[in-house]
Amino acid sequence: MKLSKLTLPALGLAVGLLTAGFSVNSSAAEPSLSEADFDKAKSMYFQRCAGCHGVLRKGATGKSLLPDATKKLGQVRLEKILTFGTEGGMNNFDDIFSKEEISLLATYIQLEPPIPPEMSLALMKERHKVFVEPKDYPTKPMHDRNWQNFFIVIERDAGKVAIIDGDTKEIITHIDTGYAVHVLKTTEHHSTDKPKDVPGRFWYTQGRDGKMTKIDLWQTPDKMLVAEVQMAYDARDVAVSGDGKYVIGGGYWPPHFVIIDAETMEPLKVVSTRGVNVDGEFVNEARVAAIYTTPHEPTFLVAVKELGQMWQVDYSDIDNLRIDTMDTAKYLHDGFFDKTGRYFQIAANAENKMVIIDTKTRKLEKIINTASKPHPGPGANWIDSKCGPVGGTTHLGEGMVSVWGNDPVGHPDQAWKLCYEVETDGAGAFIRTHPNSKYVWADQLKHPEPEIQQSVQVIDKETREIIKTIRVTTEPGKVALHMEFNQDGTEVWVSVWNRKDASNPTGEIVVYDAKTLKEIKRIKGLTTPTGKFNVFIRVNHVT
Numbered sequence: 001m002k003l004s005k006l007t008l009p010a011l012g013l014a015v016g017l018l019t020a021g022f023s024v025n026s027s028a029a030e031p032s033l034s035e036a037d038f039d040k041a042k043s044m045y046f047q048r049c050a051g052c053h054g055v056l057r058k059g060a061t062g063k064s065l066l067p068d069a070t071k072k073l074g075q076v077r078l079e080k081i082l083t084f085g086t087e088g089g090m091n092n093f094d095d096i097f098s099k100e101e102i103s104l105l106a107t108y109i110q111l112e113p114p115i116p117p118e119m120s121l122a123l124m125k126e127r128h129k130v131f132v133e134p135k136d137y138p139t140k141p142m143h144d145r146n147w148q149n150f151f152i153v154i155e156r157d158a159g160k161v162a163i164i165d166g167d168t169k170e171i172i173t174h175i176d177t178g179y180a181v182h183v184l185k186t187t188e189h190h191s192t193d194k195p196k197d198v199p200g201r202f203w204y205t206q207g208r209d210g211k212m213t214k215i216d217l218w219q220t221p222d223k224m225l226v227a228e229v230q231m232a233y234d235a236r237d238v239a240v241s242g243d244g245k246y247v248i249g250g251g252y253w254p255p256h257f258v259i260i261d262a263e264t265m266e267p268l269k270v271v272s273t274r275g276v277n278v279d280g281e282f283v284n285e286a287r288v289a290a291i292y293t294t295p296h297e298p299t300f301l302v303a304v305k306e307l308g309q310m311w312q313v314d315y316s317d318i319d320n321l322r323i324d325t326m327d328t329a330k331y332l333h334d335g336f337f338d339k340t341g342r343y344f345q346i347a348a349n350a351e352n353k354m355v356i357i358d359t360k361t362r363k364l365e366k367i368i369n370t371a372s373k374p375h376p377g378p379g380a381n382w383i384d385s386k387c388g389p390v391g392g393t394t395h396l397g398e399g400m401v402s403v404w405g406n407d408p409v410g411h412p413d414q415a416w417k418l419c420y421e422v423e424t425d426g427a428g429a430f431i432r433t434h435p436n437s438k439y440v441w442a443d444q445l446k447h448p449e450p451e452i453q454q455s456v457q458v459i460d461k462e463t464r465e466i467i468k469t470i471r472v473t474t475e476p477g478k479v480a481l482h483m484e485f486n487q488d489g490t491e492v493w494v495s496v497w498n499r500k501d502a503s504n505p506t507g508e509i510v511v512y513d514a515k516t517l518k519e520i521k522r523i524k525g526l527t528t529p530t531g532k533f534n535v536f537i538r539v540n541h542v543t
Contacts, residue, residue, distance in 0.1 A: 055285060078106035119254050141222045160174045184533050203215040228265065246268075250289070257485055334376055336376060343360075374400075380463055387419040396428075441459075456483065506527075
């Protein structure tokens with residue numbers, strides 16, 4: 001696929017980072033690029049590389065790509081790495097970029113990185129749009145569907161999310177959002193008699209271009225997008241306060257988080273996350289990798305990736321914000337709560353650790369050593385016959401599922417200790433299960449071999465063994481990723497991401513019977529589907 005075809009209207013406000021605010025370093029030594037090629041490579045890097053290696057290319061989950069390192073590797077070696085990937089979690093790009101584009105990108109990362117612009121609160125307010133006024137929100141669903149079994153599916157490169165009826169498997173609509181939405185969150189913990197406060201009704205997306213959108217599942221398909229705002233040029237995560245008053249968005253660039261009015265989507269407060277890391281070094285690009293709402297406290301958990309710190313942000317009084325900072329480990333990424341909702345479990349990729357935070361005491365509880373580059377995605381909790389309640393993660397760096405005890409009250413001897421490991425065929429990014437299921441599902445997205453990255457593996461909770469490897473697709477340029485159960489846990493939905501040609505809706509979701517593991521249906525007509533989120537599962541924190 002020619003990446004230049006990704007110049008879509010759906011990219012929207014991403015142009016602020018992709019095509020503005022940068023300048024070519026005229027003093028850069030050889031190798032060199034023309035201004036047009038530099039701009040094209042800059043766009044390619046932002047879309048496919050910045051997430052792991054950083055906007056400033058200083059590295060995080062991925063290695064540093066500053067010229068002092070990349071020039072030593074040289075053009076030929078860099079092109080091979082970009083073409084074939086590595087077993088340590090680096091994707092192959094030969095099915096996304098042409099040979100000419102790979103050569104262009106290999107040259108680009110040997111040049112000095114451009115410095116992107118900042119973003120003010122005033123600019124965010126200028127980029128705030130309301131499509132449906134809150135006073136005009138319906139007081140009951142404007143359809144007769146079981147909206148609590150809806151799936152909201154990210155169509156990454158199209159800059160959309162699809163709404164799918166989990167009962168009928170029908171695609172209801174495709175909604176324009178930010179480019180490359182990373183995650184979606186909903187109103188979860190608060191519940192009142194007011195229709196607007198019904199948990200799961202409103203969903204908030206966060207795009208790579210910093211655009212946050214608000215979706216109302218009670219609306220008719222043409223009115224589901226009710227508001228939007230751009231809060232950064234590059235962003236990853238979003239969360240909704242327990243009282244439903246605020247939404248918080250986390251920026252990769254600029255490195256900050258923004259507190260937003262959940263009803264109107266007006267930005268209210270910006271807090272920079274630049275600071276001194278756990279090693280005592282000042283970090284300019286201290287990115288917000290993940291944000292979560294604590295179930296039992298009036299706080300947000302903010303993972304500041306490069307600082308190696310968790311910030312617990314009390315939103316009770318945003319004019320006098322209280323932030324408890326906890327030194328943990330680098331580089332913080334995805335995480336999930338234990339079954340009680342008290343303990344937060346998050347991966348520190350660079351140090352091969354899972355970090356455990358006690359949200360009641362607002363302190364670091366424990367650090368667990370794991371295999372290479374843990375990455376749980378939305379995570380998985382289940383009951384093990386020997387260790388009791390456990391949590392688990394896949395790994396970006398190797399084919400392994402690590403499982404640890406997470407019940408300090410009922411099983412103190414097993415708590416926050418590695419219980420067991422399961423060796424898989426390849427490195428993965430997501431793991432999921434359901435209380436009604438005998439199995440744990442793990443993908444292998446990060447392995448460079450097509451046969452492996454197109455397969456998911458199913459682990460028996462009782463025997464701790466892989467009982468089946470499911471080849472989800474055999475089509476070239478497509479990979480299998482991100483599992484999600486339906487409302488009652490009888491089905492497992494797996495995404496097939498059409499990496500090869502993201503301009504066409506040839507991606508699909510494959511639905512499996514959660515008990516027999518047999519295929520039920522393929523939902524087609526999706527463009528680059530990645531994450532998907534079932535309303536009931538997410539509202540009730542079912543893992």
